[in-house]
Amino acid sequence: MGTVTPRIAVTPRSLSERGHPALAALEEAGYDLLFPAPGRQPTHExxxxxxxxxxxxxxGTEPISREVLAGAPGLKVISRNGVGVDSIDLAATAERGVAVETTAGANAQGVAELAIALLLAGLRHIPVQDATLKADRWERIEGREVAGRTLGVVGCGQIGRRVVQIGLGLGMSVRAFDALPDPQFAPAGDFSYTTMPELLAQSDAVTLHCPPGERPLIDKEAVAAMRAGCYLVNTARSSLVDEDAILEALGEARLSGYATDVHHREPPEPNELLHHPRVITTPHVGGYTMESVERATRAAVENLLRVLTTPS
Incomplete structure (x- = not known):
């Protein structure tokens, strides 16, 4: 009876449909690669x-439940090509001795650039004006410049810091909130850490770059505390915002607009927020750049090989 070649499943959508040269290192190390759901997230079944x-x-970002882990007794490591692990049952992985690895910082530049791109697109009404012109209508909408305005950055990790620096480069004042602020991060320009209430009250635009909690960070009370006409950007996690509160705030013009790259389900089901004229949505492409995919894939492969080749 021959020896069974160990297998590694590859499910990130950026890799499962077209592959990536970095994956060759896994095959060279003696592993068979399995692509069970090319171009999409695998289902629970x-x-x-x-x-x-x-x-x-x-x-990828698909949920990995206790039941799934219980059915995989030979699994030694889960390697994410990103930083989020909230979709993984970490208590179950710890109990079963399954290592969980991430690629911190690999997609930070891509996500930071998208957050600013969404902000600029929203303040200049680019999507709606593009759509009306393509429909043969000439409808100009007055926009707002970012220079001289205040940007609130919630979460000042690797992504948030890059957003801070881009905002300062655009001539903005930047206020940041972080649960554990790093005093060593002191970029040149009008930057300071502040409290969450002060950030909401002072900012013309708020962008989210923090992990999710047990309840939405931006709920009805948080929206009420924002400066009237504030623009909100979310490239972190959909659970950070209460979508009903966002819809209500858009209707009352408390928020001038909302842009998001993250959704409760991927792809999302049709809903009122998705189709709102002052909402910009993108299909979770923050880290989907040539450069980010390259960095994250190589780091994820290195993490797999390190764990799998380390004696237990």
Missing amino acids: EQLSFLPSCVGYLA
């Missing part, structure tokens, strides 16, 4: 089918 034969999981 699919995970239950393919993971039992795998020792490694190069995972």
Whole structure:
């Protein structure tokens, strides 16, 4: 009876449809690669089918539940090509001795640039004016410049710091809130850490770059505390915002607009917020750049090999 070649499942959409040269290192190390859901997230049922034969999981943002982990007794490591692990049952991985690895910072520049791009697109009404012109209508909408305005950055990690620096480069004043502010981060320009209430009250635009909590960070009370006409950007996690509160605030013009790259489900089901004329949505492309994919893939592969080749 021959030896069974160990398998690694690869599910990030940026990799599962077209592959990536960095994955060759896994094959050269003696692993078979499995692409169970090319171009999409695997379902719970699919995970239950393919993971039992795998020792490694190069995972996307799909949920990885306790039930799925229980059905994969040979699994040794989950390697994310990003930083978020809130979709993984970490208590279950700890109990089963499954390592969870991330690629901190690999997609930070891409996400930071998208956050600013969404802000500029919203303040200049680019999507709606593009759509009306393509519909053969000449409708100009007065926009707002960012220079001289205040940007509130919630979460000042690797992504948030880059957003701070871009905002300062555009001539903005920047106020940041972080649960554990780093006093060593002191970029040149009008920058300072502040409290969350002060950030909401002072900012003309707020962008979210923090992990989710047990309840939405931006709820009805938080929106009420914002400066009237504030623009909100979310490239972090959909659970950070109460979508009903956002819809109400858009209707009352408390928020001038909302832009998001993240959704409760991917792809999202049609909903009122998705189709609102003052909402810009993108399909989770913050880290989907040539450069970010390259960095994250190589780091995720290195993490897999390090864990799988380290004696237990």
